Amino acid sequence: MKSVCFYFKIHQPFRLKRYRFFDIGNDHYYYDDFANDEIITRLAQVSYIPMAETLLQMINDSNREFKCSLCISGTAIEQFQLYVPEYIDLLKKLADTGCVEFLSGTYSHSLASLEDPEEFIREVKMHDDLIKRLFGVKPKVFANTELIYDDDIACLIGSMGFKTCLTEGAKHILGWKSPDYLYASASCPDVKLLLTNDKLADDIARNFNNTSWDEYPLTADKYVDWIASLPEQEQVVNLYMSMDTFGSFLPKDTGIFDFMKALPRFGKEKGVRFTTPSEVVAKLKPVDMISVPFPISDIDEARDVSAWKGNELQNEALGKLYGVAERVNLCQDRRLKQDWEYLQSSDHFYYMSTKNMADGASHAAFSPYDSPFSAFTNYMNVLADFLVRVEEQYPENIDNEELNSLILTIKNQAAEINELNKEVNSLRTNILNADDSTNAPKEELLEIAEKADVETPAKEAAEPAAPKRRGRKPGPKPGAKGAKKAAK
């Protein structure tokens, strides 16, 4: 019995508006709302919604035997919430069937795994929290941004408690090996690896409406046959595709949705099961270890990370961005943190790619810019403004450690105040409990308590994290102001 895992990827970045250098310092809103709205709404109409409905129907028609998995980025979910909220409901319906597994990933579809491990861990946690909050499931299988993976990343995700990771079945890593087995990571053997089968995925994604393809037209019958006739030991086929392939790249009238709907029936006839990665991993044992010293991905001909880190422009932009990672994470400013997420999306760097060989066309097709240089210029202008704002939060001349210790002091003070308050409270209760005693000592005690009370607010002015008491409002500007004062 062979298992097929479908992984549908949904990601949309927050595209930046045209941001000129003279906007730096004057305009702190960076996003092209019109384009973002237009793109996600259009894709939802032609692809995301019909595809989700198709999946729902497939699950119901097959008596919940058809299963698949979804990789959705946090920025995509935010845009659905903003522009196509009904889609979230549809996803919830899918989640409720129990036949759809949600994969873990980075919140903003970022490159943090390559740039900053701590930020990466934070991003993944943030993503998984969002999934848990919306769909009530905690992701167990990890799929990085565009399946970026290497030995270091394996260790990272292993340390975060993931046991399974999906990545690219890159030819230059596998050599003669087939991707249709379960492997384990060489650097962190606890992490099992599922590898994508690009050939079979491309047969759908690229060749389905390619009339010059020698196997055209592709039918569900034929396709399931191919999978069934794979060597017997090959137990799992991982098909990783962008969800907008269905309905957008392959429009509805190509018959792609009917093709999908027919799959479970033929699967049943020929002994091919459509399932989720967690179920597969529970059944299989890794056949071998795989070592990936240099990062791989599922993008471009080279299947490496050169689409985002292939030239000086991209490296400069990435360096500048992640240079302030620690700082931003110390900040409490909500808008700053939000921008921090959106600016990390790998797409911004993808647009800066200067590859002009075979892959150039696909880079250009997705880019809202007319050249990689204007993509870079626009991004750097936005980033410059962002950096100014980070600088305003914490002056650059204090280094991170000093800042950390200052923030720690403030935190400790908060703890101390908490302690003192508890003391005051317990004293007060004591007094109230001291009903039996005479009135005079009680008043005296109360007076003492009042005094202690007066002392604390003075400290509290610089201390936001203090607990609420007597209807007093908590400090409105947490962290930031306190740090500044302490720095002075």
Add this chain to the structure above:
Amino acid sequence: MFGWEFPPHILGGLGTASYGLTKGMHANGDMDITFVIPKPWGDEERGFANIIGACNTPVAWRDVSWDYVNSRIGKIMNPQTYFDLRDHIYADFNYMRLNDLGCIEFSGKYPDNLVEEINNYSIVAGVIARTVPCDIIHAHDWLTYPAGIHAKNVTGKPLVIHVHASEFDRSRGKPNPTVFAIEKDGMANADHIITVSDLTRRTVIEKYGIDPAKVTTVHNAVIPLDDEILNLKRTDTKDKVITFLGRITMQKGPEYFVEAAAKVLKKTKNVRFVMAGGGDMEKDMIRLAAKRNIADRFHFTGFLRGKEVYQMFRDSDVYVMPSVSEPFGISPLEAMEMGVPSIISKQSGCAEILDNVIKTDYWDVDAMADAMHSIITNKALYNTLRDRGIEEIHGITWEKAGKKVIDIYRKVIENRQ
């Protein structure tokens, strides 16, 4: 081939382009090129083409001796060619003003009696066409179209004309009717038309009403600069330098450069702007710079000659060409070869072939200012444009352009048969 200019005695881009193309075609091999110009000086590079001067071609019989001819024009032309040409005089032109060798005098420039000179040039072309056997005739720019047509009528060989610029580019939409008529006549009589950019191609099709199938674009290339120029030392300057270089006329869009400069200077201090060149709008630009209150950081150099041009490139951090309409525009290619990142307008022909430059609309001052700012503040962008620019320019050779022209010749000759 009929041309008007040839290096080193050039007045504009036409000479350089004709020279580059001829050399490139020769490099493809199997080509025998005769290049006719009005007045050779004797110091032209030869070897790849046989240069014949119109001013040395007899149109009336003079009984002169070999030695005499040799002493008069031996430095410029093989006397034997003179006698061959003399054998093919086809009419009596003695009524014209001729010199002792029976030749018409040419200035080789763009004199006031240009139309007369063009006419004379085509008279001479008749003699040359009868003398030199050829398979195809190639005429560069409107000055030589009448000669090309004449030669075509004489020999019956196909005519290819090369549009380096059209009257519409030169006059910004208000063409001189005489020139327009000559151009239109040339295009109508040509078997094929080569344009230096798709921009010019569109002009030819739309403004002159030519069948698109007859018009092909062959982009210009660049002749590698000498080491002497490439090794020029940069003058030490504390500030970044952003340069406009070219004639200061409406066609080149200088006012957009000044406006963009004003925007950049509002935000950035360590940058200077240079407007190099002369032209009818120079005074207006000085006034405009003063009005925008940037005169302290905006400099005018006046007209630059020879090596001064390259020194200017060497001292620049960014080169800007905001041309409103430019058939091709060779100077960004030279700037790039010198390692200067360039910003060019989308309305220039070279924008069609260049990748490692920043392209903006000429009127989009904001975009232009943004690009300038980005290059001078982001080292990574500067380095990328510089390194990739040099690499890219090295790939744009006249040899490839020559190959395309030869392919067109083949097609034209085939169609004839």
